[in-house]
Amino acid sequence: MRFVIHTSTAEPIYKQIVDQVRRQVVSGQWGAGTELPSVRGLAQEHAINPMTVSKAYSQLEAEGLLERRRGMGMVIAARPAAASLAERLALLQPSLSVAAHQAVQLQVDSLRALALFRKCLGKVEKP
Amino acid sequence: MRFVIHTSTAEPIYKQIVDQVRRQVVSGQWGAGTELPSVRGLAQEHAINPMTVSKAYSQLEAEGLLERRRGMGMVIAARPAAASLAERLALLQPSLSVAAHQAVQLQVDSLRALALFRKCLGKVEKP
Amino acid sequence: MRFVIHTSTAEPIYKQIVDQVRRQVVSGQWGAGTELPSVRGLAQEHAINPMTVSKAYSQLEAEGLLERRRGMGMVIAARPAAASLAERLALLQPSLSVAAHQAVQLQVDSLRALALFRKCLGKVEKP
Amino acid sequence: MRFVIHTSTAEPIYKQIVDQVRRQVVSGQWGAGTELPSVRGLAQEHAINPMTVSKAYSQLEAEGLLERRRGMGMVIAARPAAASLAERLALLQPSLSVAAHQAVQLQVDSLRALALFRKCLGKVEKP
């Protein structure tokens, strides 16, 4: 239930919140019904504006990831099953296409590019 | 000598141009003296604003990567030898780190992610 | 290309904008590529805050109904053809169901309810 | 004596209750002395907060539509005769105006809109 906010990064604060909630839900750590910190509470805790938090929550609500309990805060919404493997691969492809394009432009051959990607995966999985 | 511009991406157009020129030079594919497309030509070809192309060229000129030949457009500046493999891998890493991060968030295991990346590389090399 | 904004209504301003754009697109009156008034322009024209307009546009962009042309304002996104008559009737039905429910509770018979509705339609068409 | 509560609608719960009672009384279906469901009973039946029901009843009491009988719950207050047809039509008009506005924006012609409304009325009367 903890958020890490970097106010000095280029990434917008509201986006940091959105992504963190999204990850917690996708990874199953926050199941349906989990209550989120209140807009004002989260804002005060990190010394940011309540509007900024509200914007993040609103976006997550629009996505169907959060539900508003009137007068009682936001909770993780009931969700359909996780996306299929094919769907998740389709979501992953754009980033890999971009990287592949860069590898070719940099004259990095496929073997080395794949080795580097494997290394990156290892780092992310066990940092 | 071809540019690929995505106008619907979050990445600014001028940055796409800068990065692509940089990679072509760093990888040694565009040697010193190579002529770049004219500002107007490139702008018209991709239906973007000439100011945007100009901004990208100006930034590259400020870096010393391009030289302005009066009345003859821009050419790749005289440069030391192409970057080493290690340098090129360092330039490639950020994109792969992002993709790796997304793969883990999407619960796509390493084997499948690597297979997808290999497929993307194949597509770019032999389209 | 005109918006009607009621600041004294209970309905939020940003929602009025969202709904009006949505209907204009769904009914085919605003085709793909139609340019929308700028955030600042629309705000000034109706004496409302630019943030309010921005919020509406952002929501429409998240829905995929609008596209952001960087530095050039928002346009109606490329979309499938206008919704069929059946789809438009489906969008209209909820409001009419609510009204029908109220009519029955108010003991207003169907003939009189229909007559009143016809009158309302006349007013809207030729105000 | 039944209420229909939609918790996922934008319309506040307390207002749904107030409006439904008001219409039943105005149309003469609930005469003076009719007993209303208890705050707790109604709240439990629809899984809503008793405070919400209480707020609705209090507002109706303030209007003079309900009377509090100590220890015996609320009853419809003694009232002049049911509202005239004109008054009831005036209460119905706002909903129909909204629907008419939407019909025009959706390019649904009057004939079809009226036909759809007739269908909705039929459904509500004989569900």
Next chain:
DNA sequence: GTGGTCTAGACCACT
């Protein structure tokens, strides 16, 4: 010129 982001502070509605 365009939209995006954030802040500070106000008022409202709902539970």
Next chain:
DNA sequence: GTGGTCTAGACCACG
């Protein structure tokens, strides 16, 4: 207590 909405004004990135 909760979130929603709006205002006013600031700064930034992009074209």
